[in-house]
Amino acid sequence: MDVNGGSYENDYNHKWKFQGNKELNNASIFSIRSVINLLTQNIDGNTNRPMISLAIGDPTGFKSYRTTSTAVDAVVDSVRSFDFNSYSPTVGVLPARRAIAQYLSQDLPHQLSPDDVYLTAGCTHAIEVVVSVLGRPGANILVPKPCYQQYEARAAFNHLEVRHYNLIPEKGWEVDVDGVEALADDNTAAIVIINPGNPCGNVFKYQHMKKIAETARKLGIFVISDEVYGHLVFGSNPFVAMGEFASIVPVLTLGSISKRWIVPGWRLGWIVKNDPSNIFNKTGIAESIKNYLDISSDPATIIQGAIPQILEKTNKDFFSNIIKMMKEAAEMLYERIKAIPGLTLPHRPQGSMAVMVKLELALLENISSDLDFCLKLAKEECLIILPGVAVGLNNWVRITFAVELPTFEDGLGRLEAFCQRHAKKQN
Numbered sequence: 086m087d088v089n090g091g092s093y094e095n096d097y098n099h100k101w102k103f104q105g106n107k108e109l110n111n112a113s114i115f116s117i118r119s120v121i122n123l124l125t126q127n128i129d130g131n132t133n134r135p136m137i138s139l140a141i142g143d144p145t146g147f148k149s150y151r152t153t154s155t156a157v158d159a160v161v162d163s164v165r166s167f168d169f170n171s172y173s174p175t176v177g178v179l180p181a182r183r184a185i186a187q188y189l190s191q192d193l194p195h196q197l198s199p200d201d202v203y204l205t206a207g208c209t210h211a212i213e214v215v216v217s218v219l220g221r222p223g224a225n226i227l228v229p230k231p232c233y234q235q236y237e238a239r240a241a242f243n244h245l246e247v248r249h250y251n252l253i254p255e256k257g258w259e260v261d262v263d264g265v266e267a268l269a270d271d272n273t274a275a276i277v278i279i280n281p282g283n284p285c286g287n288v289f290k291y292q293h294m295k296k297i298a299e300t301a302r303k304l305g306i307f308v309i310s311d312e313v314y315g316h317l318v319f320g321s322n323p324f325v326a327m328g329e330f331a332s333i334v335p336v337l338t339l340g341s342i343s344k345r346w347i348v349p350g351w352r353l354g355w356i357v358k359n360d361p362s363n364i365f366n367k368t369g370i371a372e373s374i375k376n377y378l379d380i381s382s383d384p385a386t387i388i389q390g391a392i393p394q395i396l397e398k399t400n401k402d403f404f405s406n407i408i409k410m411m412k413e414a415a416e417m418l419y420e421r422i423k424a425i426p427g428l429t430l431p432h433r434p435q436g437s438m439a440v441m442v443k444l445e446l447a448l449l450e451n452i453s454s455d456l457d458f459c460l461k462l463a464k465e466e467c468l469i470i471l472p473g474v475a476v477g478l479n480n481w482v483r484i485t486f487a488v489e490l491p492t493f494e495d496g497l498g499r500l501e502a503f504c505q506r507h508a509k510k511q512n
C-alpha cells in the first residue's frame with residue numbers, strides 16, 4: 086500500500102527514469118541466434134519428424150565429435166591440483182600463455198613470447214576486446230562480406246564504423262584487394278580476415294595472404310586475423326598463419342580451443358601479438374588491450390590451468406579423425422548439390438565447419454529470399470540452415486558440415502526434396 090492507500094500494482098502513472106539501451110535494441114543486425122530462434126519457431130508443431138540443424142558450428146551433441154580424453158583429463162588434473170582456484174592475472178596465467186606461445190610458434194618464422202599472449206573467454210571475448218580497444222568516434226575497420234557477424238554487432242555498440250570489402254566467390258572467396266584500398270581512409274585502423282573462412286569454408290593461399298599484408302602495410306593499418314578454425318583444413322590449400330607476414334605488417338591473431346578441440350563451452354581463447362617490430366607497443370594498442378582486460382572478466386582459471394596439457398598432449402589422431410569426418414561430409418555436400426535444382430556451390434569446401442551455397446531464386450517457385458527459403462524449409466522439412474542475411478550476404482545460405490554423416494545425409498535428402506518440390510517447371 087502506498088501513502089494514498091492505493092496499491093502499487095495499479096499505479097500505472099508512476100514515472101520511472103530508466104530505460105533499455107537504444108543502441109542495443111535498435112541494432113539492425115540479425116544475430117545468428119535470433120535467426121535460428123525464428124526458424125525453429127517456424128517448425129510445424131504437428132510433425133513428429135526430428136528436427137535437423139545444419140545451422141551452427143557446434144557439433145558437441147554428436148558422439149563421434151566428442152573432445153579428446155586428454156582434454157578432459159587436463160581439466161580434471163587442473164581442478165584436483167587446487168592451484169587454479171584463485172582469480173587469475175587479467176592477462177591470464179603464465180603457464181597457459183607460455184603454452185599458447187609455444188603452440189602457435191610452430192606455424193611461424195618467429196618465436197612468440199608469453200608476453201605476446203592475452204587469454205580471453207573464448208574468441209568471442211577476443212573480438213570484443215579488440216573491437217572495444219579500437220572504438221572511438223570516427224574510426225573504422227574493414228570487415229569481409231560475408232562475415233561472422235560478431236564483428237559488426239560489437240562494432241555497432243562501440244562507436245566503430247564497419248566498412249565491408251568483398252570476398253569473391255569466383256576466386257575461391259579471396260579478398261577483393263583493390264576494394265580494400267578503395268575503402269580505407271585516414272581513420273581506418275585495421276582489416277579483419279577470417280582464415281580458414283567462416284562462413285565461406287575457404288582457405289587462403291600463401292601468396293594471397295602476402296598480398297593482404299602488403300596492402301595493409303601500404304595503408305598503414307594492421308591485420309586482425311581470426312584463426313579460430315586454425316588447422317581445420319582438408320583441401321588443397323594448407324593452413325598458413327597470418328603471423329607468417331608479421332615482418333610486413335603487425336598482426337593480432339585471435340583464436341580459441343572451441344573449434345579445434347570441440348569444446349565451445351569451455352570459453353578459452355586468446356589474442357596474440359605477432360609484431361617483431363614492436364609497433365603495437367609504440368602505438369599504445371598493447372597498453373589498451375591490457376587496460377581493457379584489467380576491467381573485463383577472465384576465462385575460468387581452472388581451464389587456463391588445463392591449457393598446457395591440452396595443447397601439448399593432444400594426440401594427432403584426434404585431430405585427423407575430426408578432419409576426416411568433416412571432409413567426408415563436405416565432399417558429400419559438394420557432390421549432391423550438383424543434382425539439387427536452385428542451389429550451387431561455387432567451389433569445394435576446404436576448411437572451417439561451414440560453407441556458403443548460392444540460391445538461384447529464378448529457378449525456384451514461390452521463394453522470395455534466402456530467409457523465405459529457410460523459413461519454408463524449416464516448416465516443410467524440419468531442417469534448419471542459416472539464411473545468408475545472417476552473415477551479410479543475401480540470396481545465399483550457410484550450411485554447416487560438422488555433423489555426423491547419417492544425420493547430414495538425412496538433412497541433404499530433405500534439402501533436395503524441398504528444392505525438387507519448389508523447382509520451376511521447365512517448358
Ligand SMILES: *Cc1c(COP(=O)(O)O)cnc(C)c1O
Pocket residue numbers: 142206207208209210233279283311313340341342343344349353354
Ligand atoms: C565460433 C567463432 C568465433 C567464436 O569462438 P568462441 O571461442 O566460441 O568464442 C569467432 N570467430 C569465428 C569466425 C567463429 O566461427
